[in-house]
Amino acid sequence: MKLTLKIWRQKDANSKGSMQTYPIDGVDGDMSFLEMLDVLNDGLINQGEDPVVFDHDCREGICGACSLMINGEPHGPDRLITTCQLHMRRFNDGDTIVIEPFRAKAFPVIKDLMVDRSSFERIQHAGGYISVNTSGNTIDANAIPIEKEDADASFNAAACIGCGACVAACKNASAMLFTSAKVSQFALLPQGKVEATRRVLNMVEQMDKEGFGNCTNTGACEVECPKGISLENIARMNREYLSASLKG
Amino acid sequence: MISSSIARKVAMALSGLFLVFFLAQHFTINITSVIAPDIFNSWSHFMGTNGLVQGILQPILIFGVIYHFVMGFILEIQNRKARTVRYAQFKGGTNSSWASRNMIITGLVILAFLGLHFYDFWIPEIVHKYIETHPEDPTRYYAETVHKFESPVRVTIYVVSFILLILHLWHGFSSAFQSVGFNNKYSKGLKLFTQIFAVAIPVGFIFIALYHHFNQIPH
Structure with a gap:
């Protein structure tokens, strides 16, 4: 699957962030959303770029660490799951996915998609x-x-x-x-x-x-x-x- | 307590419920202008001259309206401050109704309508009674009301405003019960009642406005 990711990048809490576009290829439908971001980060690291920072921990839907606003909905388009339980089969080849941090004054951005x-x-x-x-x-x-x-x-x-x-x-x-x-x-x-x-x-x-x-x-x-x-x-x-x- | 978010929410709910009750009472009187003009005149005369209504209930109503609007604006400003950076993409429509997300817009239209409504009815009534000090005529109300709906522009504004009122009540009426802590096995039935009310009463007001527009009486 070939996708275009529009991701919020922000250096630190005091910097002004912006949306950046990343093309990604070879995404498997059985990957979780976080695994897809892992693949993206592997590519970024290999190119000498800063990986996208995002929260994650248990990756089985019980810790509450993963967040992400995916295409305008927290934890993505499916109901009763967390982002780590969202699979890429939910998306289609050629899709553009907008990924933002959970936004609230009480949840200040630490870096990229990670919020406090x-x-x-x-x-x-x-x-x-x-x-x-x-x-x-x-x-x-x-x-x-x-x-x-x-x-x-x-x-x-x-x-x-x-x-x-x-x-x-x-x-x-x-x-x-x-x-x-x-x-x-x-x-x-x-x-x-x-x-x-x-x-x-x-x-x-x-x-x-x-x-x-x-x-x-x-x-x-x-x-x-x-x-x-x-x-x-x-x-x-x-x-x-x-x-x-x-x-x- | 009074400055807490829950206290403000409860205060909004109670003032809203009070205004809903007033709306039902207002409609009950107005519908008589279609079915029994004599009763409309006599009830209007009572409402316009009774000391309890004029001296106590009317000031409470005005306070309730002002409080509901002012608090609505304050809460809206606070809510906007709670998210200083907006989302690039936000699909509110997938998880909530348009009416629930846009109470400030429907509320502003209703506020503008109330300005027109005061200009149409309340201010002329004050001028009639207290400035020009006309002798009281218990039969004047019906004709005055019917003539107000002569202008198609005014009737159109009324119709549009009441459509927005449907949306405001659609969310606001049932939401008020949730705010005061009422959410149990009866809530589903109550929500159905509030939604029937939200449609029926404004549609009734629209009917009254259109009825008088198309059934004008000579000046």
Whole structure:
């Protein structure tokens, strides 16, 4: 397969980037998208050029490291997958593919297609945890009865891998889906109730501080999320937030 | 709390729901101008002279409209600042509706329409009652309303504005429930209701405007 790649190149966080065009030949349909970029980089290195920097780690759809806006959609045109799970058979010979970093003020570009998503980490640090006594008398989580529906909903929320596709897809660059998943996974469980009030208040405050946009319920985040995180989580976070605000 | 993104979102939702309720009430009165002019005159007279409506509900309505628009602009500016470098390619149409992505555009058209609507009805009413201080005539409303729809240009503007209102309500009405945290097994049915409302009420207003345009009465 012969393709034309239009890729965002940016030297560092302080430089101004631009789209650069790279022709690539010999792309196999069974290659993953990241493997195709590996091939491109091999060629660039052999020519003495700077390889294209992009995030990747597990390459099996569970770490959330790979990102990329591919032809105007985070993680490419397919649903419920990450970029590493996208295969080149999804494209046709002669196609032009536009590849950009996830764009948000809160996700500054480090280099080329790699962005700094530590704003998500700071939101997690603000309350995305539970405090458990680990001094020897820890209660086995399996010994705590939890309704099946709540356990399932919590597990589904916990499936969020924090890749940032929700922010990338949102026209407002809002992080509500990510934050709400992290709030929901604990809000639904007895272990999370203890710190529920301060958790939601602190996490939303941190989310706002990071400079993400406001949610306008377009639903793009839910559609583009590789893990199918539902908008129900945002509604739940809104309820949790209002209830926590009234409690003070 | 009040400055947080969720608080602003809830405030937008509540002011929007209030305006939707007002729209339904406004339509209920207006449709009587087509089916029963006497009832239209009597309800209009009540709305124009009742102390509670004029002194309390009308100021609340004006505040609600201004708040909804001002907050809408503030949120739009903040949202634009949240992505300083735009995408070279962004396929919003693959994952969200046009109406949901362009609330600011439909909102601006509705705002411009409201300016015309105030110029057409509200300002003449203030002049009539408080500046020229005419004696109150409970039968004047029907003829005045019908004559406003004489101009084809004005009727066209009304029709276009109400089409944009359909798009604004199509997303905004159901979205308001999500914003206040209502998302459960009833949400699908509720969304259907909000979308029927989003089409039916503006189409009803369009019908009223066209009906009066084609059924003019002598001045």
